[in-house]
Amino acid sequence: xxxxxxxxxxxxxxxxxxxxxxxxxxxxxxxxxxxxxxxxxxxxxxxxxxxxxxxxxxxxxxxxxxxxxxxxxxxxxxxxxxxxxxxxxxxxxxxxxxxxxxxxxxxxxxxxxxxxxxxxxxxxxxxxxxxxxxxxxxxxxxxxxxxxxxxxxxxxxxxxxxxxxxxxxxxxxxxxxxxxxxxxxxxxxxxxxxxxxxxxxxxxxxxxxxxxxxxxxxxxxxxxxxxxxxxxxxxxxxxxxxxxxxxxxxxxxxxxxxxxxxxxxxxxxxxxxxxxxxxxxxxxxxxxxxxxxxxxxxxxxxxxxxxxxxxxxxxxxxxxxxxxxxxxxxxxxxxxxxxxxxxx
Amino acid sequence: xxxxxxxxxxxxxxxxxxxxxxxxxxxxxxxxxxxxxxxxxxxxxxxxxxxxxxxxxxxxxxxxxxxxxxxxxxxxxxxxxxxxxxxxxxxxxxxxxxxxxxxxxxxxxxxxxxxxxxxxxxxxxxxxxxxxxxxxxxxxxxxxxxxxxxxxxxxxxxxxxxxxxxxxxxxxxxxxxxxxxxxxxxxxxxxxxxxxxxxxxxxxxxxxxxxxxxxxxxxxxxxxxxxxxxxxxxxxxxxxxxxxxxxxxxxxxxxxxxxxxxxxxxxxxxxxxxxxxxxxxxxxxxxxxxxxxxxxxxxxxxxxxxxxxxxxxxxxxxxxxxxxxxxxxxxxxxxxxxxxxxxx
Numbered sequence: 001x002x003x004x005x006x007x008x009x010x011x012x013x014x015x016x017x018x019x020x021x022x023x024x025x026x027x028x029x030x031x032x033x034x035x036x037x038x039x040x041x042x043x044x045x046x047x048x049x050x051x052x053x054x055x056x057x058x059x060x061x062x063x064x065x066x067x068x069x070x071x072x073x074x075x076x077x078x079x080x081x082x083x084x085x086x087x088x089x090x091x092x093x094x095x096x097x098x099x100x101x102x103x104x105x106x107x108x109x110x111x112x113x114x115x116x117x118x119x120x121x122x123x124x125x126x127x128x129x130x131x132x133x134x135x136x137x138x139x140x141x142x143x144x145x146x147x148x149x150x151x152x153x154x155x156x157x158x159x160x161x162x163x164x165x166x167x168x169x170x171x172x173x174x175x176x177x178x179x180x181x182x183x184x185x186x187x188x189x190x191x192x193x194x195x196x197x198x199x200x201x202x203x204x205x206x207x208x209x210x211x212x213x214x215x216x217x218x219x220x221x222x223x224x225x226x227x228x229x230x231x232x233x234x235x236x237x238x239x240x241x242x243x244x245x246x247x248x249x250x251x252x253x254x255x256x257x258x259x260x261x262x263x264x265x266x267x268x269x270x271x272x273x274x275x276x277x278x279x280x281x282x283x284x285x286x287x288x289x290x291x292x293x294x295x296x297x298x299x300x301x302x303x304x305x306x307x308x309x310x311x312x313x314x315x316x317x318x319x320x321x322x323x324x325x326x327x328x329x330x331x332x333x334x335x336x337x338x339x340x341x342x343x344x
Numbered sequence: 345x346x347x348x349x350x351x352x353x354x355x356x357x358x359x360x361x362x363x364x365x366x367x368x369x370x371x372x373x374x375x376x377x378x379x380x381x382x383x384x385x386x387x388x389x390x391x392x393x394x395x396x397x398x399x400x401x402x403x404x405x406x407x408x409x410x411x412x413x414x415x416x417x418x419x420x421x422x423x424x425x426x427x428x429x430x431x432x433x434x435x436x437x438x439x440x441x442x443x444x445x446x447x448x449x450x451x452x453x454x455x456x457x458x459x460x461x462x463x464x465x466x467x468x469x470x471x472x473x474x475x476x477x478x479x480x481x482x483x484x485x486x487x488x489x490x491x492x493x494x495x496x497x498x499x500x501x502x503x504x505x506x507x508x509x510x511x512x513x514x515x516x517x518x519x520x521x522x523x524x525x526x527x528x529x530x531x532x533x534x535x536x537x538x539x540x541x542x543x544x545x546x547x548x549x550x551x552x553x554x555x556x557x558x559x560x561x562x563x564x565x566x567x568x569x570x571x572x573x574x575x576x577x578x579x580x581x582x583x584x585x586x587x588x589x590x591x592x593x594x595x596x597x598x599x600x601x602x603x604x605x606x607x608x609x610x611x612x613x614x615x616x617x618x619x620x621x622x623x624x625x626x627x628x629x630x631x632x633x634x635x636x637x638x639x640x641x642x643x644x645x646x647x648x649x650x651x652x653x654x655x656x657x658x659x660x661x662x663x664x665x666x667x668x669x670x671x672x673x674x675x676x677x678x679x680x681x682x683x684x685x686x687x688x
Contacts, residue, residue, distance in 0.1 A: 016478070038421050049419060052396065065662045072574040074604045075393060075643040077382050077432045078658050079667045079686065084428030088421045105478030134360070134449030177521045230416040260418045299419040314422050318409050322673075323423045329669055342423065 002030040008101075017103040020047030023300075024209060032096050038088030040300035042139040042170075042208070045259035047104075049300060051087040056100030059086055061093075062331050072100060085326070090302050091337040093330040109178035110138070111171045112204045114197045115189040116163045120144055122192040123165030124235040127258045129188040130169065131231060137185055137259065141168040143211065144238055146253025147266075151214035156203040160194050167258065168208065170201075211255060215266050219251070223279040225265040225286055229295030234261055240289050241265040248282035250275065262299040263290075288313055308343035346374040352445075361447040364391030367644075368553060376440050382432030384644035386483040386514075386552070389603035391448075393644060395431040400444030403430055405437075406675050416444060429670070434646050435681040437674040453522035454482070455515045456548045458541045459533040460507045464488055466536040467509030468579040471602045473532040474513065475575060481529055481603065485512040487555065488582055490597025491610075495558035500547040504538050511602065512552065514545075555599060559610050563595070567623040569609040569630055573639030578605055584633050585609040592626035594619065606643040607634075632657055652687035 005019075006026035012019050023029050023039035033039070035057070040049040047053075056070035069083040070076055086094055117123040123142060130140060143151070143166040152159045152166075159166070167189060171181035182198070190196055216222050229237045238254055241263065245252025251268040265286055267279035287297045287307060291314045297307050312320040323342045330336075349363075350370035356363050367373050367383035377383070379401070384393040391397075400414035413427040414420055430438055461467040467486060474484060487495070487510040496503045496510075503510070511533060515525035526542070534540055560566050573581045582598055585607065589596025595612040609630055611623035631641045631651060635658045641651050656664040667686045674680075 038425075040419055044419065048396070051425075052392070061662065061666070067660065067663050069663070071638055073572050073638070073640055073643075074575070075384055075388065075572045075601075075606050076640040077644060077646055078640045078642045079647070079655055079663065080433055080437070080670050081382075081395075081425075081428045081431065082663065082666060082670075084425045087425065089424055093424070105480070136449070174521065174524055176524065177518065180518055180520065228417050228419045231418070257419075262419050294415055294417070296417055296420040296422045298422045299417075300421060302421060303423070311423055316411065318405065319411050319413070319423065319426065322405070322426060325673055326424050326426075329666075329673055 002032060005029045005031065005034060012103050013106065016106055018106045019053065019101065020104050021050045021053060023050065031099050035087055035096050035099055036089065036091050037300065037302040040257065040260065040262065042141050042257060044300070045140050045257060046136060046138040051084060053102045054083065054087060054099055055102055057083055057086055057096055058098035059094040059096050062333070062335065066097070070100065090304070090341040092327060092341045093336065095336070107172040107178065108174045109172065110201050111178050111182040112199060112201050113169045113171070113182055113185050113189060114199060114204065115167045115169070115193040116159060116195045117165040117167070117192055118162050118194060119164045120235060120238050123167055124238070126167055126189045126191060126193065127234065128232070129191060130185065133184065133188050135181060135184045135188060137169045137181065138172040139168065139170040140259030141208070141256065142166065142258040143168070143255040144253055146242065146251065147211060147215060147255045150218040150253065151211045154207055154210070154214070156199040156207055157197050162194065168204065215253065215268065219268040219270050221271045221276070222266045222268045223276070223283050225267070225283045226262070226299050226301035227265070227287060227290035227295055227297060228260060228262040228299035229290055229293040231259065231261040233293040233295065234258055234263070236293055237263050237290060237295070241286060244282050244285045244289065248278045248285070250279050250282050252282065260299070261295065284310070303341050305339045308339070308341060311342060346376060349373045349375065349378060356447050357450065360450050362450045363397065363445065364448050365394045365397060367394065375443050379431055379440050379443055380433065380435050381644065381646040384601065384604065384606065386485050386601060388644070389484050389601060390480060390482040395428060397446045398427065398431060398443055399446055401427055401430055401440055402442035403438040403440050406677070406679065410441070414444070434648070434685040436671060436685045437680065439680070451516040451522065452518045453516065454545050455522050455526040456543060456545050457513045457515070457526055457529050457533060458543060458548065459511045459513070459537040460503060460539045461509040461511070461536055462506050462538060463508045464579055464582050467511055468582070470511055470533050470535060470537065471578065472576070473535060474529065477528065477532050479525060479528045479532060481513045481525065482516040483512065483514040484603030485552070485600065486510065486582070486602040487512070487599040488597055490586065490595070491555060491559060491599045494562040494597065495555045498551055498554070498558070500543040500551055501541050506538065512548065559597065559612070563612040563614050565615045565620070566610045566612045567620070567627050569611070569627045570606070570643050570645035571609070571631060571634035571639055571641060572604060572606040572643035573634050573637040575603065575605040577637040577639065578602055578607070580637055581607050581634060581639070585630060588626050588629045588633065592622045592629070594623050594626050596626065604643070605639065628654070647685050649683045652683065652685060655686060
């Protein structure tokens with residue numbers, strides 16, 4: 001039976017542990033899906049994505065053999081790293097039937113810090129300051145002006161009227177360590193900030209989980225895009241999201257995992273054909289924009305069928321060919337999730 | 345020009361940073377080699393092996409095309425994870441010509457703690473206590489009785505006469521955090537310990553780096569083996585090393601990265617054919633013993649040509665076949681480091 005992310009998180013919690021990556025939609029998303037997409041989440045900034053915590057996989061390979069990759073071992077260079085090839089392969093190379101995960105002791109204390117800025121420029125400068133100071137935050141998130149307009153009303157503690165950019169950082173560890181890192185974060189984030197808050201963690205993350213729904217609710221539908229760029233290009237891609245939307249006559253906003261340069265862009269549409277086509281064109285332009293900035297067309301939500309045709313733009317012809325060859329090697333009859341990840 | 349591990353470490357140090365994995369033999373080993381073997385080291389316990397810190401690779405693929413895998417991005421699921429396939433492939437899939445690495449800010453403080461026990465049983469129980477308490481040590485190493493006999497004389501601070509097992513742990517972080525973790529380590533390691541010390545880090549690690557030479561010097565030559573098992577089987581493999589040696593008439597000892605279940609076994613021989621054959625047979629038996637314990641034939645030193653014929657014992661026929669198919673896909677003419685990793 002499938003285990004949801006939330007079930008795993010609860011089980012870990014009851015045993016004083018955590019599953020450090022925290023993919024969203026925990027009640028719907030399943031561990032198999034987390035592995036299939038190599039999912040991330042806010043705390044991937046400190047702890048890395050799901051794949052880092054997978055020590056073993058049980059996989060059905062075509063035409064129908066069950067194999068074990070890795071196990072309860074922490075180092076293994078026997079053979080090529082087929083486990084990592086399967087992680088993030090979106091069900092196109094084999095079917096993952098069991099997963100062995102590493103967990104960590106739950107941190108004694110978690111301190112979120114939020115900082116509001118007038119503009120994306122000021123906010124991104126603060127994010128770079130956190131980086132430059134080498135502060136090891138557990139999470140480093142952002143939400144842009146358009147997102148705050150649509151989802152900011154329920155922000156715990158409220159937002160000042162001129163809020164143009166929100167940074168959410170988090171410190172964790174022992175009591176003393178979390179306080180120390182929180183102090184460093186407060187100092188780095190205070191430059192140019194309108195307000196600096198320490199909201200209660202549960203309230204903050206519940207609000208953060210609801211942002212996507214609030215933004216969708218504003219128009220009734222949205223097309224979501226997931227790209228990543230080098231962190232120093234964050235401002236470029238945040239700005240580009242709004243500009244690309246304007247060019248296509250579509251309202252756009254973004255939020256995401258700033259510390260990982262990972263942007264979730266939303267192109268907002270009323271349900272209906274013409275607008276959806278415009279949003280799709282805008283999303284496609286943004287994806288190519290991420291590649292032009294040295295980034296990726298897909299950071300943590302997978303490639304699926306919608307972006308498979310843009311793989312070549314990022315990888316170039318030789319690596320694209322290699323992808324097809326790998327797909328063919330594992331799945332010569334093309335039976336496994338056809339059309340996804342690498343196209344047909 | 346090749347960059348040695350030591351050059352990278354110095355460059356990082358000069359900039360207030362560290363390259364968290366610390367493969368040994370830093371003056372000889374090169375970054376390309378570290379990536380080719382997915383090397384580890386003592387601090388891989390907390391920080392993971394080299395592959396975790398590689399964000400991008402420049403690789404020459406057969407028949408002679410230069411490609412870039414990844415880059416300065418921290419998340420990327422565009423296509424299958426070919427980067428991880430190349431890492432640890434021992435030069436058999438492509439030639440790595442450039443590497444992009446993530447570094448971390450240098451920890452403010454490093455506190456090694458050493459604990460001496462009468463027996464491997466007592467020492468391994470202490471290691472399990474560290475695990476059970478969820479203490480996030482930076483390193484968790486061991487050296488067995490036979491190793492201490494040959495290399496213990498120069499241990500900083502000296503060793504008591506009945507020393508049968510040495511545990512080397514390390515705490516790192518901010519001043520306060522390192523002290524806190526060191527306190528936890530001292531408590532967990534004190535049960536059953538003959539002595540507990542805090543030697544100066546430089547002296548300790550310089551001694552630890554020299555252990556291999558000291559052991560070799562005892563007889564003139566040794567055959568070294570590198571395997572890993574689930575951590576709870578550490579005592580089994582430590583004991584097995586000595587027993588396997590006895591069965592083959594070869595002196596044996598071991599040390600390694602206890603926290604990763606990673607054992608470096610040494611079979612000591614005077615240079616000369618008959619003894620070397622016995623050592624080789626002993627090493628082979630140990631490798632199969634690691635597999636029987638749910639472990640791996642190769643943890644961090646690669647498979648090379650000596651162990652390629654044992655890959656099937658660990659992987660089984662289907663995965664072994666897949667390894668050959670992957671090799672053939674990348675290198676159809678078999679030109680790249682032939683005979684290594686997956687055999688011929």
